[in-house]
Amino acid sequence: NAGVMQNPRHLVRRRGQEARLRCSPMKGHSHVYWYRQLPEEGLKFMVYLQKENIIDESGMPKERFSAEFPKEGPSILRIQQVVRGDSAAYFCASRGQESTDTQYFGPGTRLTVL
Amino acid sequence: QKEVEQNSGPLSVPEGAIASLNCTYSDRGSQSFFWYRQYSGKSPELIMSIYSNGDKEDGRFTAQLNKASQYVSLLIRDSQPSDSATYLCALTPGGSNYKLTFGKGTLLTVNP
Numbered sequence: 274n275a276g277v278m279q280n281p282r283h284l285v286r287r288r289g290q291e292a293r294l295r296c297s298p299m300k301g302h303s304h305v306y307w308y309r310q311l312p313e314e315g316l317k318f319m320v321y322l323q324k325e326n327i328i329d330e331s332g333m334p335k336e337r338f339s340a341e342f343p344k345e346g347p348s349i350l351r352i353q354q355v356v357r358g359d360s361a362a363y364f365c366a367s368r369g370q371e372s373t374d375t376q377y378f379g380p381g382t383r384l385t386v387l
Numbered sequence: 388q389k390e391v392e393q394n395s396g397p398l399s400v401p402e403g404a405i406a407s408l409n410c411t412y413s414d415r416g417s418q419s420f421f422w423y424r425q426y427s428g429k430s431p432e433l434i435m436s437i438y439s440n441g442d443k444e445d446g447r448f449t450a451q452l453n454k455a456s457q458y459v460s461l462l463i464r465d466s467q468p469s470d471s472a473t474y475l476c477a478l479t480p481g482g483s484n485y486k487l488t489f490g491k492g493t494l495l496t497v498n499p
Contacts, residue, residue, distance in 0.1 A: 304485075315475070
């Protein structure tokens with residue numbers, strides 16, 4: 274029973290490039306959450322998606338960031354024109370249908386912007 | 388006021404002792420409460436979940452929830468060096484889509 278998968282595990286980009294982070298939820302899970310952990314800071318919610326729908330993007334920066342969870346394939350968090358301040362660990366978590374289901378985290382993608 | 392506050396660390400205990408981790412929250416409508424453990428450079432790993440007032444025990448771990456006092460705690464009995472990690476308190480705020488709000492974490496070191 275595979276857990277939450279994320280790739281790449283490490284990503285290096287230069288300022289101005291695009292970063293694309295992928296997340297495949299646990300089997301049977303249709304709810305995906307993205308969180309960001311900046312150095313020396315706590316985990317912060319970014320966006321909550323279900324298949325083909327963005328449910329809550331209140332934690333997403335207004336510009337350069339977008340997320341999707343298509344009918345087929347992984348969820349993708351896209352960061353355009355990256356800046357040094359985007360360097361962080363980005364975690365994806367998934368949960369099942371029941372409201373009290375816990376969220377299980379993937380291994381994360383560590384983004385470094387040069 | 389921060390939404391989720393954890394007792395400032397780092398916390399250091401000798402092996403075999405009880406480690407006590409505390410967390411307070413501001414949203415009275417918060418529904419579900421979680422403790423995650425995060426080793427350096429790794430992802431958060433669920434330790435305990437608790438939904439109603441009282442204690443919940445799982446092996447060496449006991450979570451305590453007091454909604455009237457807006458307080459959640461985690462006790463680790465017979466602490467082991469392998470318990471050394473950052474412990475994150477998290478909750479789902481009232482009226483949310485079950486997104487998690489985290490505290491900043493408490494770094495626990497268990498000394499052999």
